[in-house]
Amino acid sequence: MAANSTRQKLLCLIDDIEIVSKELFETMSTPKNQLRPDGADTVMLMELLVEKDKEIKSTLKIAEEQAEIQTVMDSLKTQVDKRDIEIKILQKNLKESETILSTAVYQAQQKLESINQANTKKISSEELIKFAHRISASNAVAAPVTWAPGDPRRPYPTDLDMRQGFLGQGTYTDTLAVSRSNSQISNVSETNSTPVSSNSLSWQHPPEVSITSSISHHAISDFKGHNKENEEIELMSSDSSSSSSSDE
Amino acid sequence: MAANVAENELNFLPSIYEGIKSIEKDSHDMNQKLTDLKSQFQKARECVDKLPGVQYSKEEQLKRIDILRKQLISKQELLQKYRNLTNFDLET
Numbered sequence: 001m002a003a004n005s006t007r008q009k010l011l012c013l014i015d016d017i018e019i020v021s022k023e024l025f026e027t028m029s030t031p032k033n034q035l036r037p038d039g040a041d042t043v044m045l046m047e048l049l050v051e052k053d054k055e056i057k058s059t060l061k062i063a064e065e066q067a068e069i070q071t072v073m074d075s076l077k078t079q080v081d082k083r084d085i086e087i088k089i090l091q092k093n094l095k096e097s098e099t100i101l102s103t104a105v106y107q108a109q110q111k112l113e114s115i116n117q118a119n120t121k122k123i124s125s126e127e128l129i130k131f132a133h134r135i136s137a138s139n140a141v142a143a144p145v146t147w148a149p150g151d152p153r154r155p156y157p158t159d160l161d162m163r164q165g166f167l168g169q170g171t172y173t174d175t176l177a178v179s180r181s182n183s184q185i186s187n188v189s190e191t192n193s194t195p196v197s198s199n200s201l202s203w204q205h206p207p208e209v210s211i212t213s214s215i216s217h218h219a220i221s222d223f224k225g226h227n228k229e230n231e232e233i234e235l236m237s238s239d240s241s242s243s244s245s246s247d248e
Numbered sequence: 249m250a251a252n253v254a255e256n257e258l259n260f261l262p263s264i265y266e267g268i269k270s271i272e273k274d275s276h277d278m279n280q281k282l283t284d285l286k287s288q289f290q291k292a293r294e295c296v297d298k299l300p301g302v303q304y305s306k307e308e309q310l311k312r313i314d315i316l317r318k319q320l321i322s323k324q325e326l327l328q329k330y331r332n333l334t335n336f337d338l339e340t
Binding site: 090 | 254255258259260261264267271272282285289292293296297299300301302303305306308309310312313316317319320323324326327330331333
């Protein structure tokens with residue numbers, strides 16, 4: 001509280017009036033012959049009281065004005081607080097948008113970088129198409145649309161491809177054996193001018209062939225024609241038809 | 249409203265006059281009058297404590313209201329500035 005505030009002034013005035021009134025009552029209650037010669041005069045005290053009362057009245061007027069000012073101040077304060085809140089919200093929103101924009105700028109820069117990289121290492125579309133042709137010309141990627149059994153074009157890696165591949169050069173004995181047997185099968189199918197039906201079986205797995213009951217013995221002999229053992233089997237099977245039924 | 253109440257509470261002269269009268273008459277209710285006056289002083293002090301806006305002197309209060317007005321104007325300007333920020337100046 002300020003030392004010279006209106007409240008302090010009023011309280012001081014009240015104190016003054018209390019003291020003066022006490023003094024007045026004391027002077028009035030003491031008999032006149034006992035009064036001190038240097039004592040305060042009652043008239044003087046009364047005048048002082050009236051003066052103080054006037055002072056109080058004028059100070060109260062000021063207080064009234066101050067109360068009005070206070071109401072204006074209060075409304076101003078609420079307005080200022082409202083603005084403060086609005087400013088805070090706006091600042092928060094601005095900060096948020098700043099972070100969003102900064103991430104967007106960062107991403108855009110990254111994209112620009114990749115665009116620049118692409119521009120420096122230009123590859124013409126023709127070259128790309130040529131490369132694609134080179135890959136798909138040997139039908140290594142997908143079978144030709146018109147492919148049918150007996151078609152020499154293959155929708156799978158050829159023996160040559162396999163040998164060149166990682167598996168063909170691998171250290172595994174198993175894989176080597178597989179590749180060898182594959183080569184035999186492919187050799188057979190390539191060298192023999194076999195009918196369509198037998199050729200269709202040529203890329204099937206050998207055990208599957210032996211299981212299939214509907215296959216003719218002739219087809220089997222064609223399939224394993226070059227092997228000596230197979231030749232013997234062929235002779236045996238051709239000798240008696242019962243042996244084939246026993247196989248079943 | 250509060251000022252009117254305070255004016256009544258702080259009007260001591262009639263009570264003091266009553267006191268003087270009772271002293272002059274040397275009546276029995278003198279003590280009672282004096283206690284009443286004392287309690288009136290106490291009430292007046294409490295009333296002054298409750299008066300709004302008297303915690304500052306008038307000059308100080310005017311200074312404060314001036315500061316508040318300036319604050320409000322500056323905050324208003326800041327808000328306006330923030331609101332205008334949404335229009336990006338693409339030419340710069």
